[in-house]
Amino acid sequence: MPQEHTGKAFGTTWSLKTFSGLPPQTVEGLQTQLNAWEAQISHWRPDSAVSCFNASTSTDWQSMPVEVIELVRLAEKIAHDTDGALDITLAPLIDLWGFGAAKGRATPPTDEAINKAREVCGWSQLDVRDEPPAMRKKHSHTQINLSSVAEGWALDRLARWLEASGEHDFLLELGGEVLARGHAADGKPWLVGVQAPDAPVGDSMQALRLNNASLATSGTYRQRFEHEGKSYAHVLDPRTGRPVAHVLRSVSVQHASAAMADGYATVLLVLGPERGREIAAKLKLNVLWVE
Numbered sequence: 001m002p003q004e005h006t007g008k009a010f011g012t013t014w015s016l017k018t019f020s021g022l023p024p025q026t027v028e029g030l031q032t033q034l035n036a037w038e039a040q041i042s043h044w045r046p047d048s049a050v051s052c053f054n055a056s057t058s059t060d061w062q063s064m065p066v067e068v069i070e071l072v073r074l075a076e077k078i079a080h081d082t083d084g085a086l087d088i089t090l091a092p093l094i095d096l097w098g099f100g101a102a103k104g105r106a107t108p109p110t111d112e113a114i115n116k117a118r119e120v121c122g123w124s125q126l127d128v129r130d131e132p133p134a135m136r137k138k139h140s141h142t143q144i145n146l147s148s149v150a151e152g153w154a155l156d157r158l159a160r161w162l163e164a165s166g167e168h169d170f171l172l173e174l175g176g177e178v179l180a181r182g183h184a185a186d187g188k189p190w191l192v193g194v195q196a197p198d199a200p201v202g203d204s205m206q207a208l209r210l211n212n213a214s215l216a217t218s219g220t221y222r223q224r225f226e227h228e229g230k231s232y233a234h235v236l237d238p239r240t241g242r243p244v245a246h247v248l249r250s251v252s253v254q255h256a257s258a259a260m261a262d263g264y265a266t267v268l269l270v271l272g273p274e275r276g277r278e279i280a281a282k283l284k285l286n287v288l289w290v291e
């Protein structure tokens with residue numbers, strides 16, 4: 001039977017399954033590392049590097065942790081590959097719709113409020129520098145939100161850290177995103193379930209074997225609110241500044257990199273069933289679509 005270790009990070013939970021018997025210091029080190037990253041990239045902790053950047057109205061270069069720059073560059077690449085469907089500068093719109101740090105909204109915002117928020121969004125509003133690591137906003141009210149790639153990125157880094165510590169057979173999960181290395185106790189690849197939309201947590205509609213791969217799912221059923229018979233999901237389309245409105249309920253992407261799986265799952269859900277499938281085919285992605 002595998003051992004399971006759990007904890008909290010990034011405003012959600014994490015778990016690690018292994019059958020080798022991890023020493024306590026390894027589990028403590030994993031939590032310490034997650035805490036350190038959260039202090040840099042969190043959009044809900046007011047003292048994080050990202051939150052301080054968002055709170056500033058300066059348009060000068062601001063020094064940033066190299067981890068933040070790495071995440072921004074990762075999102076930038078995914079945006080480039082997908083017609084700009086991933087936009088980390090949507091933070092003002094995410095907050096406006098009630099899906100940010102200050103959650104809770106029962107009615108959609110006005111067209112005027114949406115258009116005003118869109119004025120400060122867009123990759124063109126952000127400059128990024130690698131050496132020394134820094135960012136600069138062109139509009140004083142531009143803000144970023146890295147949640148679309150942060151969990152997958154963290155899983156990739158944790159996997160490298162565990163492998164360097166001598167662990168080679170484990171299953172990592174953070175906020176529903178999963179990364180598998182090696183094999184389970186039965187010698188086969190780890191068995192991972194894809195959650196059915198609107199079903200209780202743990203209720204899977206399909207099980208997949210992950211062979212040194214990752215699986216990320218993005219869905220419109222996780223965070224949403226209802227108003228006058230219409231559902232508004234937390235996944236926003238950069239092209240409209242509004243929640244996606246199509247038949248897709250969830251998109252699951254299997255990829256060697258958890259970070260890429262995380263980001264691609266989000267953008268394919270943004271793009272919808274037709275354009276999403278075109279992009280997935282172009283990028284040769286392994287995708288499970290649920291309508």
